Amino acid sequence: MTTKSHVVVVTGGSGFVGQHVIKHLQLHAPFVTEIRVLDIAPYTQKLKGFTQKIPVHSHVSDINNAEKVAAVLKGVDSVLHLASVVDSRFHPNVDLMQKVNVEGTKIIIQACIEENIQRLVYCGSITPYQGWEDVKDGNENTLKHNENCIIRDYGNSKAAAEKMVLEANGRVLQNGKYTSMP
Template sequence: MSSTVILVTGGSGFLGQHVIKHLQLHSSNLKEIRVLDLVPFRKKLQYKESFPVRSFIGSITNKNLVLEACKGADAVLHIASLVDSTLFPNEKALQEVNVKGTEVVLEACKANSVPILIYCSSISIYVGHDEVKKGTETTVPIPHKFMFEKYAKTKLKAQNMVLGANGDILKNGKELKTCAILPLAMYGELDINLVYQYVVHVKGTLIPRIPKLGKMEAEIQVSYVGNVAMMFVKALDVMRKGVDIGGEYFYAADDTPLQTLPSLLQPYLDGTGHSFSSWYIPLWLVLILVIIVQIVMGLIRPWKKVNTYFNIEGIRFLNKTFHVTYEKANRILGYKPIYNLESSINNSNFYYNSVLNK
């Protein structure tokens, strides 16, 4: 296998940092890893560097920058994305980054004859208001109404764009091969979302018993970020070997047990003296409170751009059972989680404890 140049968009972010780490640890014959992100790449995880990293600073919507970053590249892992699940999502920014940005990356691959494009999509494009148990890529349909409507629409449009481009002819006359990886909600080092948000909010409260928002009996599925990153590496390896997985997509799940949100979060709250209460605020009352917050903030927003993660979609998501399998990735990519539950929690705990001690 000849030396390969890999471009990772969004390589400075949560998942991107782990993808860089696992490329360094588990890939071979790489000439260079390139990172395109809004901020310079700075190694934030512990690992031995085997290949040089070159940083391109700017937005994926910058055509000239993306063209330059793609010159001489053999594969692009397109991870850069805007995630916005707030009460008032920025629709214009979501469209600009997730759709237009992906279009720019796709066109740059064609212009520079980059033969491999692996897109980081999102499980949100399959999350609606119906329960899903042990779902697979062939059994879970796109819902009539998304749980996170504004965000999911842009991710679906971008995924369709990338997978639809599989087989397109590049400038050198060869074919473009594309696939998509769909992460679930993730936890682990550098997380700034689900677990992180709870840890930070708990840190600032004097209430030792955290009330549940609804019964919170739904089975929540999350994945350790290191395992998700490894699926990108496995997909890249398979495609570099010439195996045709073009046009396919894969759920990036692992063996983290299905559990309620309180059970998921408790290992990371143990050191804080906090825990979830046995009682809960009825879901209907929580939703009324959210609507009141939405009305009040809506009245304020013309003068001050206030926002919050406290919204109807988020509350419903945490009370909705949804889980899928990684059988397809195992069968086609040879993917198996490389981190078991113990190592995943230990790695994560070190990070979340550092957040609490700041």
């Protein structure tokens, strides 16, 4: 009996959250046959507590390089989009956050559509929703984007990217299937 391959791309896989996602895939996703990491830093396993059973292939590139993104996403089944620039300094690099968080996400979405990838999971943050007031009993259905969020420029860039992903959800692909981009 042959098992269908299931290839996953993890953007930002060399970062803190990406390392944990790859560990989780290694431990709990026996259906995954290959993990591709797309990051500006080469992937090296930094977490303990697991051995790599699933091959991990590191692709070093900025997510704004549309040609490289398209090449890495060729033949992929699912994309876990974690790549992001977080800048909470007093004078943050707003242009870089816009370029990576918003424009980079647009490139990822477009590559998913062009490659007929149905599943794109976007890693968001509470930041676009967290203002200076308390949040009680808040969830994804009750919280709305707060333009005065605590880390305003980062939060606004993440909110813009999240909006694009949600708008791409349910699109018909060239192969007749629909996108599922939660």
